[in-house]
Amino acid sequence: MSEPLSEPLRQFIDAVFPQFSVDWSRVEPHLETRSLQKGGLLLREGDPCDFVGLTLTGCLRLFFLKDDKELTLFFCPAGSLLGDYQNLRQRRPAIFSGQAIEASEVLILNRQVLALLEAAPAGPQLMRLVVEFLAFRLRDRLLSLYRDTPEQRYLALLETEPELLQRVPQHYIASYLGLEPESLSRLKRRVYQRRLS
Amino acid sequence: MSEPLSEPLRQFIDAVFPQFSVDWSRVEPHLETRSLQKGGLLLREGDPCDFVGLTLTGCLRLFFLKDDKELTLFFCPAGSLLGDYQNLRQRRPAIFSGQAIEASEVLILNRQVLALLEAAPAGPQLMRLVVEFLAFRLRDRLLSLYRDTPEQRYLALLETEPELLQRVPQHYIASYLGLEPESLSRLKRRVYQRRLS
DNA sequence: AGCAGGCATTGACGTGGGTTAAGTCTTTGC
DNA sequence: GCAAAGACTTAACCCACGTCAATGCCTGCT
Numbered sequence: 001m002s003e004p005l006s007e008p009l010r011q012f013i014d015a016v017f018p019q020f021s022v023d024w025s026r027v028e029p030h031l032e033t034r035s036l037q038k039g040g041l042l043l044r045e046g047d048p049c050d051f052v053g054l055t056l057t058g059c060l061r062l063f064f065l066k067d068d069k070e071l072t073l074f075f076c077p078a079g080s081l082l083g084d085y086q087n088l089r090q091r092r093p094a095i096f097s098g099q100a101i102e103a104s105e106v107l108i109l110n111r112q113v114l115a116l117l118e119a120a121p122a123g124p125q126l127m128r129l130v131v132e133f134l135a136f137r138l139r140d141r142l143l144s145l146y147r148d149t150p151e152q153r154y155l156a157l158l159e160t161e162p163e164l165l166q167r168v169p170q171h172y173i174a175s176y177l178g179l180e181p182e183s184l185s186r187l188k189r190r191v192y193q194r195r196l197s
Numbered sequence: 198m199s200e201p202l203s204e205p206l207r208q209f210i211d212a213v214f215p216q217f218s219v220d221w222s223r224v225e226p227h228l229e230t231r232s233l234q235k236g237g238l239l240l241r242e243g244d245p246c247d248f249v250g251l252t253l254t255g256c257l258r259l260f261f262l263k264d265d266k267e268l269t270l271f272f273c274p275a276g277s278l279l280g281d282y283q284n285l286r287q288r289r290p291a292i293f294s295g296q297a298i299e300a301s302e303v304l305i306l307n308r309q310v311l312a313l314l315e316a317a318p319a320g321p322q323l324m325r326l327v328v329e330f331l332a333f334r335l336r337d338r339l340l341s342l343y344r345d346t347p348e349q350r351y352l353a354l355l356e357t358e359p360e361l362l363q364r365v366p367q368h369y370i371a372s373y374l375g376l377e378p379e380s381l382s383r384l385k386r387r388v389y390q391r392r393l394s
Numbered sequence: 395a396g397c398a399g400g401c402a403t404t405g406a407c408g409t410g411g412g413t414t415a416a417g418t419c420t421t422t423g424c
Numbered sequence: 425g426c427a428a429a430g431a432c433t434t435a436a437c438c439c440a441c442g443t444c445a446a447t448g449c450c451t452g453c454t
Contacts, residue, residue: 066344073343086333124321128328135332136283142339146375147263170432178343183411185433367402380441382403
């Protein structure tokens with residue numbers, strides 16, 4: 001028998017709030033995983049939005065539509081939370097879609113699981129930390145989009161997440177940087193030509 | 198005698214979490230207000246960051262520096278929270294500055310006040326809602342910067358906050374939209390010329 | 395009144411990104 | 425192994441924004 005589904009969730013929580021405790025035997029039966037092929041959708045814009053995912057293996061991306069184009073907001077490799085938290089809370093349809101970039105496995109935290117976590121003694125504190133975690137990620141992304149040029153963002157990505165640039169197709173990287181694929185090509189050429197001098 | 202300082206705070210909390218209760222007589226002595234002249238700074242980038250503000254009257258803006266230029270992240274008219282929440286929590290220096298656009302008065306929620314609120318029976322739930330409130334504001338700003346063109350952002354502002362466009366000098370509006378003042382001038386001209394046809 | 399400083403506008407110019415189209419290369423499926 | 429589809433690159437053209445500079449308006453100060 002393999003490890004219980006709650007194990008990765010416990011590890012995630014341990015990292016943000018080690019003091020947290022809950023009766024995991026009550027959580028376990030509500031947990032499930034979803035397996036996705038490369039390109040498969042975990043969540044589709046417009047769907048009712050009643051879970052948060054935790055990537056177990058592989059890598060997903062969270063994106064939304066601008067006109068007919070897809071804009072990638074976050075990459076979610078193993079250990080990342082993904083979903084449309086705001087519309088989960090407000091019980092509105094999701095405005096994000098979640099797609100597997102590689103074959104991936106995701107732990108589903110549905111409303112029952114979230115309710116059990118919240119009902120635990122330190123549940124509200126945990127939820128606050130999780131929301132902070134999400135908010136900080138949003139803030140960093142906002143600052144980088146607001147303050148930096150696409151070139152600065154590319155160089156920063158090269159610096160901080162070089163493995164992502166290997167794993168993820170270029171057109172997703174472009175969309176993450178806020179560019180068209182053609183512009184990323186040119187940008188890279190500029191950068192590398194400048195490196196030669 | 199005028200109304201207690203806690204009154205506007207109670208109103209703000211009532212709006213997000215009506216069930217909340219706390220012994221306000223213990224909070225009151227830690228509250229203070231700060232009066233700012235037009236142009237005055239409530240918070241300066243690099244300062245240690247140990248309070249959140251609640252605008253009582255007037256209007257402030259939250260901005261940060263990109264190279265030598267100021268980028269305006271939020272406008273904070275009466276009733277708004279302002280401050281660098283992330284760096285308050287992480288006890289790092291602020292990366293935002295807060296400046297009064299008009300003569301303004303701000304209620305200061307220092308660490309003691311926040312601790313008292315958090316220690317109340319439903320304190321953690323309240324803090325969670327406040328963080329969500331801040332996170333949702335960040336998310337909306339992020340989506341608008343990511344998805345919309347400066348022109349779309351200008352038109353949206355015209356639609357949703359027409360009074361702000363009257364109150365706030367153009368170069369702050371430009372900086373909020375992510376533009377130089379010259380570009381906002383031209384953008385407006387484009388829009389109005391197009392309206393004629 | 396007169397002057398200075400700040401703010402908004404306009405123009406000229408350069409640049410980077412969007413768009414379209416074409417071409418190369420790799421991957422996928424049969 | 426071959427054909428089709430998809431991914432990345434390059435090129436040409438256009439346009440919006442940044443920059444620098446000049447002008448004009450308004451406010452406040454002396």
